[in-house]
Amino acid sequence: MKNTFLAFDLGTSFGHAVIGELNDGILSLQEIHRFENEPVLAENHRYWNIEFLFQEIKKSLVIVADQNLPIESIGITARGIDFSLMGDDGIPVRPLLSGDVNNEGSFEGFAQRITEDKIYGQTGVPVSHITSLFQLAALKKKDSELVKKPKHLLFIPDIFNYLLTGIMNTEFSIATTSQLYNPVKRMWDHDIFKALGIPVSIMSRLAEPGSVVGSVSNNVSYETGIARIPIVAVASNASASAIAAIPAIGNSWIFINTGNICQVGFESARPIINKKSQHLNFTNNGGAGAVFNIQKNLTGINLLNKCQKAWKENNYTLADLVLLASESKPFTAFIDTDHALFQDSEDMPATLTEYCKSTGQDIPQSHGEIIRTILEGQAFKYRTVIIQIEELRGTKPETIYITGEGVKNELLCQITADCCGIPVITSADEAIVAGNVLVQALALGIVKNVAEIREISGKSFPSKTYEPSETEVWGEAYKLYLQSTSSK
Numbered sequence: 001m002k003n004t005f006l007a008f009d010l011g012t013s014f015g016h017a018v019i020g021e022l023n024d025g026i027l028s029l030q031e032i033h034r035f036e037n038e039p040v041l042a043e044n045h046r047y048w049n050i051e052f053l054f055q056e057i058k059k060s061l062v063i064v065a066d067q068n069l070p071i072e073s074i075g076i077t078a079r080g081i082d083f084s085l086m087g088d089d090g091i092p093v094r095p096l097l098s099g100d101v102n103n104e105g106s107f108e109g110f111a112q113r114i115t116e117d118k119i120y121g122q123t124g125v126p127v128s129h130i131t132s133l134f135q136l137a138a139l140k141k142k143d144s145e146l147v148k149k150p151k152h153l154l155f156i157p158d159i160f161n162y163l164l165t166g167i168m169n170t171e172f173s174i175a176t177t178s179q180l181y182n183p184v185k186r187m188w189d190h191d192i193f194k195a196l197g198i199p200v201s202i203m204s205r206l207a208e209p210g211s212v213v214g215s216v217s218n219n220v221s222y223e224t225g226i227a228r229i230p231i232v233a234v235a236s237n238a239s240a241s242a243i244a245a246i247p248a249i250g251n252s253w254i255f256i257n258t259g260n261i262c263q264v265g266f267e268s269a270r271p272i273i274n275k276k277s278q279h280l281n282f283t284n285n286g287g288a289g290a291v292f293n294i295q296k297n298l299t300g301i302n303l304l305n306k307c308q309k310a311w312k313e314n315n316y317t318l319a320d321l322v323l324l325a326s327e328s329k330p331f332t333a334f335i336d337t338d339h340a341l342f343q344d345s346e347d348m349p350a351t352l353t354e355y356c357k358s359t360g361q362d363i364p365q366s367h368g369e370i371i372r373t374i375l376e377g378q379a380f381k382y383r384t385v386i387i388q389i390e391e392l393r394g395t396k397p398e399t400i401y402i403t404g405e406g407v408k409n410e411l412l413c414q415i416t417a418d419c420c421g422i423p424v425i426t427s428a429d430e431a432i433v434a435g436n437v438l439v440q441a442l443a444l445g446i447v448k449n450v451a452e453i454r455e456i457s458g459k460s461f462p463s464k465t466y467e468p469s470e471t472e473v474w475g476e477a478y479k480l481y482l483q484s485t486s487s488k
Helices: 051-066 106-111 116-123 132-141 156-165 172-176 191-198 220-226 238-244 275-279 303-310 318-326 347-360 367-392 411-420 432-442 451-460 471-485
Strands: 002-010 014-023 026-037 040-042 045-047 071-078 084-088 151-156 209-216 230-233 251-256 261-268 284-285 292-299 397-406 424-426
Touching: 002 051, 002 156, 014 051, 014 432, 026 051, 026 151, 026 432, 026 451, 051 156, 051 220, 051 238, 071 156, 071 238, 071 432, 084 156, 106 411, 116 191, 116 397, 151 156, 156 172, 156 209, 156 230, 156 451, 172 284, 230 432, 238 251, 238 261, 238 284, 238 292, 238 397, 251 367, 261 367, 275 367, 275 397, 292 367, 292 471, 303 318, 303 347, 318 411, 347 367, 367 411, 367 471, 397 411, 397 432, 411 424, 411 471, 432 451
Parallel strands: 002 071, 071 230, 251 397, 397 424
Antiparallel strands: 002 014, 014 026, 040 045, 084 151, 209 230, 251 261, 261 292, 284 292
């Protein structure tokens, strides 16, 4: 029997619509529409272009209707944190991009009403200027009109579910990223809202991943020709959908979900919120199947993209860069890929040179040496986080699952296995979409549980295992990495 679904993923630079066909336990994916996701610039701020994105979603629905594709439901994923505040008219105001809100000084004032320890203790999310909480605190401090009489707050995937159905709710995995949600009580945190001075009533009913939000509205159905099919609250936080599709068995594994930002962590039936997790800076993000992904966010392929941009006259693809790195000597220099210098860099190769000079190291000379230094830095960072996971969980993982864009980077996969001394298994590079589709199937009763989702994913997409080698050499190199990056 064949079942057909439509998945939207709204990434940081583009969005796309993908048809997922589940046929006798095998999932296939086909993109039918791709569109830019460029922010709107207004009054020196960057905003999500909600109007444009919704038009592109509706264009995708027209394609489905014109081709008479028998889709049974629709699901939408995006990143967490960003939100829209709405008034009585129910029209979403363009959400600011999370890095574009001036939150300077917002914590100091907020900390007088609620401490950093209490914020983490009640939300399981480390204090950061980019969280939804501190975006709201910054708007409140500026006395923004948006927070004077708000009626509703919706996060990005929930906005589009609302525009498609007319029904407001907030999906669980997105809620957990906000620092407004209490994962122990499984509800919005009233103390947080009291400290903000904003009524908790602006928050919508919570929806579990794999629940039906509603059906396509009459207006959208009339405009696009699509039938009034169900809209599903999938694991709407993109990384949660990707993790749901990892073909893992048991619990002695960790995940590395790769992209511009990557997540390293493990699944837990309960949130892990204590002094140790706070000190190690782990966050508790919800996942499909009512689990929590205990994870850290790290810099991902963004540094490679910055090199690609700096060397644009060479027309390198990412595959070209990885090939150059694989042909270069190892351990030229050691870098902390999460260092603030790299996050703000407009010229990554020049910044890397500056970093190496300031730390008294040899400077990578060739393009291949620069890229290899970055990839090795990522592998060392993975090892550091895995050691922290062992400390937090009390057991050593037996397997690392890499998913997302990094599965195509064979050099990074191999050196991750070598550096960490743990086998690496790759899964679908389109794991976000795969997870989106399969959670829709869960909502419609076609798939029983997350274990079956993972079984289907494992059968549907090719994987590769990278066994550790030269672990002693990497162990010595890791010591040099720690010496070179400590207190830098």
